[in-house]
Amino acid sequence: MAQHVGIDLGTTLSGLAYLKGDGTPEIVPNSDGERLTPSVVYFDAHEDVKLVGSAARDGGDPERTIFQIKRHMDDPDHVLEIDGKKWTPSEISALILSKLKRDCEKIIGEIREVVITVPANFNELARKSTIAAAEMAGMKVKRLVNEPTAAAVYYAQTQNVQGRVLVFDMGGGTLDVTILEVKGGSIRILTSEGARHLGGSNLDDLLVTAFEEQYRAQTGQGLYTDERHRRRILQSAEDAKKMLSKLQRVNDTVANDQNSGLARIDLTREGFEGLIRKMLTRTVLLVEQALDSAGLKVSEVDHVVLVGGSTRIPKVKKVLEKFFGKTPKSCGNVDECVALGAALFAKSSAKIQEVCNASYGTLAMIYNAATGEEKVANSVVIPKNTEIPCSRSQVYQTSEDNEKVIEVDITQGEDEDPRFVDVIGRLTLEVPPNRPKGCEVEVTFSYDENQRVQARVLDKASGRVKEVAVTYRGAGVLSEEELQRRSQHLRAMRIE
Ligand SMILES: Nc1ncnc2c1ncn2[C@@H]1O[C@H](COP(=O)(O)OP(=O)(O)OP(=O)(O)O)[C@@H](O)[C@H]1O
Numbered sequence: 090m091a092q093h094v095g096i097d098l099g100t101t102l103s104g105l106a107y108l109k110g111d112g113t114p115e116i117v118p119n120s121d122g123e124r125l126t127p128s129v130v131y132f133d134a135h136e137d138v139k140l141v142g143s144a145a146r147d148g149g150d151p152e153r154t155i156f157q158i159k160r161h162m163d164d165p166d167h168v169l170e171i172d173g174k175k176w177t178p179s180e181i182s183a184l185i186l187s188k189l190k191r192d193c194e195k196i197i198g199e200i201r202e203v204v205i206t207v208p209a210n211f212n213e214l215a216r217k218s219t220i221a222a223a224e225m226a227g228m229k230v231k232r233l234v235n236e237p238t239a240a241a242v243y244y245a246q247t248q249n250v251q252g253r254v255l256v257f258d259m260g261g262g263t264l265d266v267t268i269l270e271v272k273g274g275s276i277r278i279l280t281s282e283g284a285r286h287l288g289g290s291n292l293d294d295l296l297v298t299a300f301e302e303q304y305r306a307q308t309g310q311g312l313y314t315d316e317r318h319r320r321r322i323l324q325s326a327e328d329a330k331k332m333l334s335k336l337q338r339v340n341d342t343v344a345n346d347q348n349s350g351l352a353r354i355d356l357t358r359e360g361f362e363g364l365i366r367k368m369l370t371r372t373v374l375l376v377e378q379a380l381d382s383a384g385l386k387v388s389e390v391d392h393v394v395l396v397g398g399s400t401r402i403p404k405v406k407k408v409l410e411k412f413f414g415k416t417p418k419s420c421g422n423v424d425e426c427v428a429l430g431a432a433l434f435a436k437s438s439a440k441i442q443e444v445c446n447a448s449y450g451t452l453a454m455i456y457n458a459a460t461g462e463e464k465v466a467n468s469v470v471i472p473k474n475t476e477i478p479c480s481r482s483q484v485y486q487t488s489e490d491n492e493k494v495i496e497v498d499i500t501q502g503e504d505e506d507p508r509f510v511d512v513i514g515r516l517t518l519e520v521p522p523n524r525p526k527g528c529e530v531e532v533t534f535s536y537d538e539n540q541r542v543q544a545r546v547l548d549k550a551s552g553r554v555k556e557v558a559v560t561y562r563g564a565g566v567l568s569e570e571e572l573q574r575r576s577q578h579l580r581a582m583r584i585e
Pocket residue numbers: 098099100101102103159259260261262263264288289290327330331332334396397398399400401402423424
């Protein structure tokens with residue numbers, strides 16, 4: 090049985106690593122001979138088989154191919170219907186995890202327990218969906234670890250990176266910037282900022298537009314009319330992008346799907362850098378935001394470490410080098426270090442001090458003594474970047490006489506103005522009748538090490554308590570029985 094296993098369930102690529110007998114982590118290849126498995130699922134129309142990985146990515150009908158499901162892990166309403174069956178993001182992810190588990194078990198033996206990585210900014214529901222996906226795939230989640238933390242563990246243990254470290258993770262779907270402090274075996278997260286739609290696939294989209302323009306200039310025609318052909322062009326664009334990380338100039342010959350002839354696509358590295366300039370500016374803005382949030386100056390960062398396939402782009406490194414005035418560190422296998430770090434984490438005694446990734450609070454009437462006005466405001470109970478696990482309470486007073494039910498709106502966000510925060514849940518507590526206003530109500534938020542949040546309301550006079558797990562819209566979480574049922578179903582499935 091494989092003891093210490095880590096899985097990076099990525100937006101575009103997923104990887105599994107285990108700890109060898111000598112304590113070094115190693116990536117386990119899949120049955121297709123690849124070190125990383127594309128996070129793509131294909132539902133065949135004729136055979137009852139689910140293809141996962143390259144075969145799914147390069148296969149057929151776009152309507153039956155699911156890409157980048159990770160982007161929807163926090164959305165229980167993102168349900169895909171295929172052949173009359175409904176699939177949630179968690180179930181699609183379970184198919185990807187099943188492939189990883191089955192393939193890798195052939196090499197390292199049975200996998201029962203794993204550490205899975207998630208983006209630092211994954212919310213409660215996305216975390217729960219990830220745990221459910223692993224359970225459906227027949228694995229117990231020992232712990233969820235934030236991707237930058239896993240990468241930092243890898244850098245700290247293999248490259249001896251110590252001090253204040255900024256992890257710049259630009260993968261396929263997102264950019265995450267995390268600042269942490271590494272001291273010996275302990276890691277303290279200072280802050281984490283993330284931007285969706287700032288990853289490699291966004292760069293591919295820009296290149297597809299460049300392909301289209303060159304094709305039209307030469308043939309007067311459009312490059313694609315159907316989705317299947319667009320996917321092929323997208324693949325060519327990604328290939329070209331990767332080559333441009335090594336070469337100054339690349340060529341490709343492409344045809345459209347209307348037999349309008351061939352065109353030669355010519356791309357230079359400089360041209361590509363021009364195309365992605367705006368995106369690069371946004372990456373720097375996110376770095377500035379992270380420094381600001383941690384209250385640090387550029388000079389106070391000891392190391393910048395690169396994580397994610399998109400950091401292979403030379404210009405990305407150059408932009409960071411210019412900003413920090415020092416060369417970022419790269420371990421080479423930038424798309425593997427999260428999985429490798431997760432395997433190390435599965436065993437390591439490293440002390441990880443994480444922080445909560447958002448502010449949580451409640452809506453309350455706030456009295457402004459200066460103006461004499463009362464207005465509804467967001468009252469933060471746990472501020473972002475508080476060290477976790479933690480528990481914080483705040484006492485409020487009921488605002489009306491004879492209140493029978495106390496309602497507490499749970500918010501996520503920093504702003505005092507309720508318009509700029511998300512109300513993500515509501516706690517209601519019945520209280521004894523006939524009480525004057527001004528009764529004390531204590532609201533407590535607790536944050537556990539898997540970054541799951543609990544909210545509790547206590548009516549002090551009656552001692553009545555109500556507690557809920559805080560989730561986005563509260564939906565999408567499977568019951569234990571449902572999980573078992575789906576897990577059995579998945580085990581009987583042909584996944585290649
Ligand atoms: N040599 C290269 N040059 C440019 N981009 C590359 C190169 N190699 C890989 N990439 C890009 O890296 C991305 C995949 O990176 P990675 O595996 O780190 O992402 P991921 O973990 O799936 O995504 P995320 O971390 O956002 O969930 C893809 O967009 C891919 O095109």
